[in-house]
Amino acid sequence: MRTQVLIVGAGPSGLLLGQLLHRAGVDTVIVERQSGAHVLSRIRAGVLEQGTVDLMDEAGVGARAHAEGLVHDGVELAVDGVRHRIDLRALTGGKTVLVYGQTEVTRDLMQARAAAGSTTLYEATDVRIEGFETEAPRAHCTVGGEPVEIAADFIAGCDGFHGICRASVPREALRVYEQVYPFSWLGLLSDTPPVSPELIYSRHARGFSLCSMRSPTRSRYYLQVPLTERVEDWSDQRFWDELRRRLDPEAAASLVTGPSLEKSVAPLRSFVAEPMRFGRLFLAGDAAHIVPPTGAKGLNLAASDVRYLSQALIEHYRERSAAGLDHYSARCLARVWKAERFSWWLTRLMHNFDQEPAFQAKLQSAELDYLLGSESAQRVLAENYVGLPT
């Protein structure tokens, strides 16, 4: 089999890249380790920057996000039981975010890819890539028991943090930057109305919590828990009781509880691998970088990588110019590091770090106090939350 761009991974990065290239007449094949149903069963964040929505429109997959997504003009920060609203729209000269789940973004992209008739090899095992340092990169995998070889002009590594693309690069060619955090997030999804019309990020002596949503009838909540916590030890009742304890009195009183549709624990990590290009292999999204979920930058960063990569590849095919491909890594990383900084900062600001010296806790309180009293500081938060320009 031969294609122009071989994409490894059918998460949002791989699917969005495939769709943008398809619209420009560039042929792609995607190989994905899991089934389509499995990809759709993963619950991830749900806040889209305007730039991400614009890119979905360019890919022709934005209609349902516009119809069903919820435009949010602000977010709330709750500190020890008192809520403060950050007016995103007023602080950024009119910018907002769109609450629309990553699962739905993925569903829309999968449907568009099926309608386009592009090839996706799901449940591909033993995926290997080679020759990306030459003019003739290739991938091998097994699909339905049969060996498959795919030759391509380029390989896009969109296979997430645990994928094989980054792992195929010689160790000495990569520089890795990493920060782990001493806690996880326990998430719960339920068909209950959100506790409040906007998201609430709460700092509390018992630990951070986040009240988010997917729609007017579906809520997503998170609790900061120790790294050792197992999801089996959290009944729905225990989750709701703990969440209620961490909320401000008004939110606690109006919280509607119900059976969970999904519960999962995820550790928090900051990670960047540099560079994002090796010969004819380009990494995009979680394959190259991870942010802690505070601030919901993961999917938005993946989308901005894909914007740069699709433009660069289209430029290569249309104009025979390598300029975009040559600048890909540096352009992405400039934006990646700003989002890394913001996600790290918001994580540090809102969580409990009770193992750290008391000095750190005092600084954290002072920073919160400053933020809540300073419009300039709130503007910095708002500008980053709605997304920095590409």
Ligand code: APR
């Ligand atoms: N071969 C083929 N596919 C693979 C392999 C492999 N060896 N390893 C992983 N994959 C697939 C995974 O099954 C997954 O479907 O690659 C896909 C990667 O998807 P994501 O992990 O969702 O990564 P990405 O598309 O970059 O999306 C970034 O997802 O994790 C969130 O916070 C992140 O929101 C951000 C977004």
Ligand code: PHB
């Ligand atoms: C979510 O809705 O899952 C979500 C929202 C905002 C975040 C993280 C996760 O910062």
